[in-house]
Amino acid sequence: MADYMQPARAFLDWFRAWPGTTFHDDIEIVDLRARGAGRGIVAKRDIPVDTVLFTIPRKAVISATTSELATLIPSIVQGADNEEGEQEEGGDGEDDDGDDDGDDDGNSKQDPWTSLILIMIYEFLRGTQSPWKPYFDVLPAVFDTPMFWGDDELKALQASPVVGRVGRAEADEMIRTKVLPVVRANAAVFFDKAGAAPLDDDALVQLAHRMGSTIMAYSFSLEKDEEDDDDDDHRGEKADGSEDVEMRDGDEEEHAHGPGCDHDHAHDSSSSSSDGDSAGWVEDKDDQLPLGMVPMADMLNADAECNAHIAHGVDALTATAVRPICAGDEILNYYGPLSNGELLRRYGYTTDKHAFFDAVDVPWPLVQAHLAEQMHLLPAEAAKAADAVDVDEFEDPVMLDRDFDEDEETGQLRAPEGSTSVVLAELPQTLRRQARAFAKVALRQQQKRREKALASAPKSKQTGKNGKNDKTQAPKTEKEVVAAGLAGALAARLAAYPTSLAADEALWQSGSVPAGSRLHAALRVRIGEKRLLAEAVALAKAMLVEAKAEAKAEAKAAASKTKKNVRDDDDQPSGKRQKR
Template sequence: MDDFMQPARAFLDWFSAWPGTTFHDDIEIVDLRDRGAGRGIVAKRDIPVDTVLFTIPRKAIISTTTSELGTLLPSIVQVPDDQNEDEDDEEKDVESPSEQDAWTSLILVMIYEFLRGSQSPWKPYFDVLPAVFDTPMFWTDDELRELQASPVVGRVGHAEADKMIRIKVLAFMRIYSNIFFGRTGVPTLGDDEIMELAHRMGSTIMAYSFSLEKDEDDEGSGSAAKTEEQEDVEMDDGNDVANERQNGEEHKHGPDCDHDHGHDSDDDSDNDLSGWVEDKDDKLPLGMVPMADMLNADAECNAHIAHGVDVLTATAIRPIRAGDEILNYYGPLSNGELLRRYGYTTEKHAFFDAVDVPWPLLQNSLAKQLQLQPAEAAKAAAAAEADEFEDPFMLDREFDEDEETGQLKAPEGCTSSTMLSELPPMLVRQARAFIKVALRQQQKRREKALASAPKSKQTGKNGKNSKSQTPPKTEKELVAAGLAHALKERLDQYPTSLQQDRELLASGSVAPGSRLHSALRVRIGEKGLLTEAIALAKKMEVDARDEAKAAAKADKDASKTKKSERRGDDDNQASGKRQKR
């Protein structure tokens, strides 16, 4: 344990050496491996709300504007104007090692500072950063199979990350090998070694970096780091840095650095790729923030990090008891997303669990209800689309969140084990739109076929139209049955049942914090949502059937009433005629 905590003690000494840093006497860095959490920060004594826990000057953050590499290679902080960027421009940028973005620029900075070793002012910080990660990017094929049919598997994105690293990091480092190797004194690394190091730094950034806001004033309400909007930034993120730096006299960076670096940002991006390159929500500058990333995080937090002009400040947002861990907030992420991005899961993140249901699966299931051929189903879907159909649909649960105290509350009647109160309204509307159009097209085909058929086939016995013994399903019944069938098919894609997974997790045979433990949490949450969605769809089907029966009975009763009224009229007329005679 002592060996494990030694780098943390050295890191705290180093952190305290930076002018402008503070670290409250009532908190400490501790070993939390018994909780499966590595190192973390806990309260030594009760801490009142609004207590400043620690502060970090922006000069202590690792970024393109604080690292020596930004001075040596100004191009890594200069991003071309992308106001009129189109898809071709984006693809061109991806293919060019000369044009860096916020993500790859920080990877290059991290590699450079790491290679500098003891020459880097951030050496003690690197010593507490992990060298091994539990994100699925680093799982074996057997371990990934434990995630079963989770959408997380398709979003690992190792191939995309490899491509980006080869084009933008490896090629760039080869061009400037005199800086990355000659200047640092490190022997030139081979391609595989650079790829491995870049993956390590990319994963470090994925798990620990912050999007750096800049408030208008120190007392402003800066957003907590890693908020939902700025949660995680992708590899091909763009970033407008206001202070474009020019070549000039070398500047020494470190604790005594007096170089003032500003950060501006431009929120304007919307890419959707896989893995690392998928998580772009904004164009805020990225940085590694010592001490802030020492905080672990959960769905319920008790600390908030505000971004001031010169410093970042961690503050208690509610009273913290002695012995409690101080927790940050990474956003409303499902356990699947938490695992993919940060390599762990928590019980409380079950509030945010989610699972995808692809539209083609739903469309095929709805089509089966009407016995449509694939071409007919595709035609109905195309005709039903006012705009593009949503695909996939995400099932997730509702929750109430107290932003001031960082606490969660399930809606009335809901807990983290009862996740759904209703099916997504858009899912139901989209299914109804498809069924409505399909029924209309089916009726037109029936009428056309009937019109062209011989008269003898148009009628039944006695020349009257034959009637089906079983009334056709109503639109609502078809929708509900199709949804229930599709959701069951989605659940069946997982080879084990929800009950089996719950029993395995409860057996105690799976080590907490292990990769299998994380996989179990992920798939249990997803299967739970699907199971509840199936129950809701089946209830919808029963309700629709009862409604149809009630309507049919009402029609039948109305028909009987009309017949009785007609018979009464006929009897009255007959009686009147007899009286006249």
């Protein structure tokens, strides 16, 4: 039977032998499969805050600046210089027809993802000739991300937005147009020089998928911070204020974090991405920063609460404890505020604490349809209102998620003040604003149509038996329409899942789904999304009760005022009695 920890021991020996590395005596790499994880790093003894846990020299990072492939095939380096007008070796960086998406001679402009995929393929094929062979030996060969799931496993996610973002087809297309042509055009480099047997296209695609998923899970974005910053706490900057190399998350502007926990994996952390044109790890290549694989940093597992931070300096990366760590505790990094769905899509696992970040999409057309239903709009009328509001500018889909505090210094989560559980506090402002805008325009247009129809109707149709205008039931107020429309849309979004929340929770409690399995992860994802939607439905229904009560009070006040005016008119003397 193979020794599961032997590759990790060899990797640690290799790591310590690399010039410039450090690895604290009070931490160790251990087997965490009993906890539902793989390998990880734990504290052997109590560790004080600010302890340097390990140091990684930048020369140990696999990137275009450290792998010899960049010198053997200069064109594989991402096209940052080309964007500034410099030409690639052997051409102008574009095909003759102006399309720079790829060509057969392998000199197409690469992006950070395909550049690193090619480097990883080359170094992997080199085997023992690669300086990073012990590192490759501890990287996973099999991934549990949905990209590698079967159809039945994907069905377990039900109506989760994760299903639409797996992106296997898009990844295949990228590999076949950007990676395979380079390998085929430089077969002597990838196979003869590396000493590897040639691979057919299908085998190369599979290897590229493996490398792409490895990059998705473990790579970091590399960026040199050109600006001076006197704030020692600036994320990525060394404490002495010297120039730094920062590793950024693609969604940094939206989720700015302090020095507590790292948020710097290469992928954008937004589970609310509404880009429907890309999916899987393909979509995460849009950030044009160079990427690198960082040995030992990726040995850390991660959760929504972390106890370590990785600072990125010019010459080295340093992992530091952000709060005291007790003996036996796992050293944990932070991948960003990802929902369990996004955590699964990117890394292939889920956690209890990432339920804080759970999110689910609400398509705007679904909301609009339910708003239109509340106003009894015909399709043409709904379309006219949508054109008047310009719903093309609306956020679609709108994402539901919860607000809570994060302690950026210690890497801990805090529930909302006064709350004892993770509960949605309010519906997204964007969702309410868009619903109000559509309802307001549609109601105004509807009122104009009603008035026009009434004005053009025969007198007999305009007056009732008392000779007064015949008034039908008062139309719903804007608040009623919005609340009822949102409640209906959210309930419909929840109903898109074929099993109920109660049934899923009972299944979870039964323990019949093996912990750590793909089906277990899918169950956790859909339970979190259904809980969020159920909380949203409850909020919308509460809004509707309030809106109806408000409308009833306003109608009562208006009726009372009308009745008073009629009574005042009756109390006035008639014209004949006033005449003398």
